[in-house]
Amino acid sequence: MQKYSIFNLVKNAFSNHENWDLAWKDPTPKEEYDVVIIGGGGHGLATAYYLAKEHNITNVAIIEKGWIGGGNVGRNTTIIRSNYMHDENGLFSEFGMDLWRKMSQDLNYNVMFSPRGIINLAHSDAQMNAYARRGNSMRLNGIDAVLLNREQVKEIIPMADFSENVRFPIFGGLMQPSAGTARHDAVAWGYARQADSMGVDIIQNCEVTGFDVVAGKIKGIRTSRGNIKAKKVGICVAGSTNILAEKLNMTLPIETHLLQACVSEPVKPVLDNVVTFGAGHFYVSQSDKGEMVMGGDLDGYNSYAQRGNLPTLQHVLTEGIAMMPFLSKLKMLRTWGGIMDMSMDGSPIIDKTHIEGLYLNCGWCYGGFKATPASGWTFAHTIAQDRVHELNAGYSLNRFSTGNLIDEKGLGTKTWIS
């Protein structure tokens, strides 16, 4: 594989950039693999990469129904953070933050990681107390957290509404300075290119139609491009998890819901943080192109549609305008939707299953993008060693029946309001 470097860039300039290697190949599926990963999204590609890199398992295929990076890794709002209160989430995400910091060098691909900081706004004394508690929990886990008062927030984001007579005045906020954003497509492409270079087969336009399970052990998968034998199979399909689970006669603590996001027309630099509204559900950052990238609530009913409805957008943007009134002047450039694997406690599942050789990675809710490296790393470990790593030990499938839930928001089982 050609390394991406200034020297190769200059060298290829002499041939008008017509002789670059393909970033990844388009192989025909082999008859058998050591590991098959279903789902060519960020998590699936990262899993294949870490299987090859950390565990030297390279006879691996990624099976993707559409094209790689066409699902949620291409549809998110690119936020990366580890501002969690619970140990399981905090330690897992902070491990991921380390991988994010090294990712561009590690993958020889510029993922444009930008640790610009995230601010969660507080709009009451009670919320400030809750944030102080969360910030302290984060710091105990070695995660940076700063509690900001109103004046400090005003210095960082003067364009927010600090006037006196607002319904939700800004009391302060909790900031994680090391949080940020990254170029989401580059993450998928970077992992794909490296995985491919180490021998992983990336097989696109190949839908999984069934599983071969014999005496409680996985033997392979059936696909639209023929049967593929596999010693181990990892499912990493986010919003399509329930569809594959049905083929395995499994019912999971997961519901599939629709989440929308949108971007405004590009404007001059105005916001150099990620900011979230604390009295509802709205978050905003500014992309390198200048677009304001915004998102918020789920549409609120089970859906596989990957396209949203206007009432939810209106609701979300009303919150945005309450927080930063200047947003009302912007024209909307694009809106889109993706389908989320909402788990019953808001936390993910990375675990073995009752079928030997079958592994499950799902339940990412809103937080899948930032988890991409840590999810791939721990899922690769779980598959390669046939046991969970201590980082994902809490993300077990049976935590629901045993009562060991990790409910960061304390919302319970109503996935559509979380």
Place this chain on the structure above:
Amino acid sequence: MLYINCPHCGMRSQNEFSYGGDASVKRPELNKEVSDQEWDDFVYNRKSLRGKHLELWQHISGCRQWIKVERDTATHEIFRTFKADEEVA
């Protein structure tokens, strides 16, 4: 915008309703022994079907009644609506 035909009030926009989840879930009978697995299935496990899905909605800004709605989760088409206690064939 979804339009939901409330069996009590008629056709109304989705803004008047709030969602209540899968309507096929049944609470275990309490006068018999209930296994952990049965509780698990009732509280947490969902099929989350792609296609026809029977679900609960509450007409929260209308008659405030709970109703059942048969809706397609891939196209969002609504086929039928029922009163909460109506049996769905």
